[in-house]
Amino acid sequence: MNVLVLGSGGREHTFAWKIANSPLCGSLFVAPGNSGTAGIATNLEIGVNDFQSIKKAVLKHNIQMVIVGPEDPLVRGIHDFFLNDATLKNTAVIGPQKAAAQLEGSKEFAKEFLFRHQIPTAAYQSFTAQEIEKGYAFLETLSPPYVLKADGLAAGKGVLIIKDLNEAKTELKQMLLDSKFGAASAKVVIEEFLDGIELSCFVLTDGENYKILPTAKDYKRIGEGDTGLNTGGMGAISPVPFVSETLIAKIESRIVAPTIKGLKIDQLPYKGFVFIGLIVVNNEPMVIEYNVRMGDPETEAVLPRVNTDLMEIFVAIKDQNLNQIDIEISPKTATTVVLVSGGYPGSYQIGHPIKGLESVKNALVFHAGTKNDGDKIVTSGGRVAAVTAFGNDYKTALLKSYQAISKITFQSMNYRRDLGFDL
Numbered sequence: 430m431n432v433l434v435l436g437s438g439g440r441e442h443t444f445a446w447k448i449a450n451s452p453l454c455g456s457l458f459v460a461p462g463n464s465g466t467a468g469i470a471t472n473l474e475i476g477v478n479d480f481q482s483i484k485k486a487v488l489k490h491n492i493q494m495v496i497v498g499p500e501d502p503l504v505r506g507i508h509d510f511f512l513n514d515a516t517l518k519n520t521a522v523i524g525p526q527k528a529a530a531q532l533e534g535s536k537e538f539a540k541e542f543l544f545r546h547q548i549p550t551a552a553y554q555s556f557t558a559q560e561i562e563k564g565y566a567f568l569e570t571l572s573p574p575y576v577l578k579a580d581g582l583a584a585g586k587g588v589l590i591i592k593d594l595n596e597a598k599t600e601l602k603q604m605l606l607d608s609k610f611g612a613a614s615a616k617v618v619i620e621e622f623l624d625g626i627e628l629s630c631f632v633l634t635d636g637e638n639y640k641i642l643p644t645a646k647d648y649k650r651i652g653e654g655d656t657g658l659n660t661g662g663m664g665a666i667s668p669v670p671f672v673s674e675t676l677i678a679k680i681e682s683r684i685v686a687p688t689i690k691g692l693k694i695d696q697l698p699y700k701g702f703v704f705i706g707l708i709v710v711n712n713e714p715m716v717i718e719y720n721v722r723m724g725d726p727e728t729e730a731v732l733p734r735v736n737t738d739l740m741e742i743f744v745a746i747k748d749q750n751l752n753q754i755d756i757e758i759s760p761k762t763a764t765t766v767v768l769v770s771g772g773y774p775g776s777y778q779i780g781h782p783i784k785g786l787e788s789v790k791n792a793l794v795f796h797a798g799t800k801n802d803g804d805k806i807v808t809s810g811g812r813v814a815a816v817t818a819f820g821n822d823y824k825t826a827l828l829k830s831y832q833a834i835s836k837i838t839f840q841s842m843n844y845r846r847d848l849g850f851d852l
């Protein structure tokens with residue numbers, strides 16, 4: 430079948446790389462893609478939220494499956510758009526429908542879901558501008574640090590963790606009354622701070638059955654030692670070394686199974702990835718957030734460890750017989766280190782030629798912000814590429830990622846040299 434991957438990051442390059450050689454994949458398209466996907470698929474110059482142009486491309490190229498990388502089109506209802514269109518309704522979409530995508534699109538919706546299905550998570554209350562006084566009063570009942578979350582999508586920037594009560598109140602005011610995060614902070618979730626170790630769990634579901642993919646840990650801050658501004662992600666390690674079989678069993682029985690069951694009970698159709706952000710407090714896993722897609726750069730460490738044909742898995746999701754598939758996972762550790770443009774996540778320059786990619790050995794380079802410029806590959810975004818390597822443990826794998834990076838250069842290239850420092 431002809432397949433379209435929507436997105437342009439390292440995650441989408443990884444998807445394309447996984448499925449390009451599958452016997453189940455006919456022509457492969459990526460929209461809009463990057464220089465990496467251009468080498469293995471046909472890039473289409475279409476934005477991920479331009480549903481009408483996506484429709485035209487699907488009909489023109491006889492595309493039978495669309496794999497949605499980022500959350501935005503899912504939260505805007507791309508899956509529903511396909512189902513409600515007579516000419517598209519037989520095209521499979523990997524990604525939940527709009528109602529279920531609210532698990533990522535609204536923090537309040539996610540918290541209500543978690544409480545309704547008795548899935549462990551932090552205590553919370555949510556507030557609108559009219560309820561700001563109640564919000565201040567709720568903050569006074571909590572002990573620091575204070576966790577404030579914009580309800581809607583805020584490109585990963587909508588969560589504030591603040592030590593001082595007065596500062597927390599000021600931030601609450603800015604979010605609710607001064608639209609600090611635009612419409613996303615018209616409502617704010619305030620929750621109890623959980624102190625523990627974070628990890629991410631990735632699940633595939635066809636709405637009926639589920640399969641758990643390897644765990645991963647990402648490094649979100651720009652600076653070494655987890656300092657500085659939040660980014661889209663500076664690297665990831667899979668599996669997370671401290672995760673025992675017992676913890677996985679707890680995560681499955683207390684969180685994954687009730688989540689999939691909850692989706693069914695609430696009649697929220699879901700065919701796709703569920704990315705569960707977890708925090709482990711005294712050996713007890715609790716949910717911090719749901720995302721309705723794979724993580725980036727977690728995908729670049731998780732999917733290379735999946736030995737089973739990813740297309741076979743996607744077809745099983747489409748046909749709702751995921752229970753009939755065995756997913757084989759490599760026992761190796763995979764690490765991915767993200768190369769970024771100097772200045773990112775603030776302002777940065779683009780258009781710098783990237784050199785040395787052809788000299789990389791023993792590692793995979795997944796492109797993100799790259800594009801072809803004549804016969805050169807140049808930078809076109811903040812996150813430029815993710816360099817993935819394997820090892821028997823995370824230290825060996827990281828060493829290989831860093832050796833590969835030493836071959837690559839572009840002007841003001843930056844990356845974190847300390848991944849795994851906390852393990």
Ligand code: AMP
Nearest residue numbers: 551576588620621622623624706717718
């Ligand atoms: P989120 O966008 O919901 O993943 O939140 C961003 C980050 O904020 C998470 O990765 C955690 O590090 C942190 N965080 C969110 N909620 C809490 C909480 N209740 N307690 C402690 N840290 C949190």
Ligand code: GLY
Nearest residue numbers: 647662724725726
């Ligand atoms: N790496 C975090 C995310 O994809 O949301």
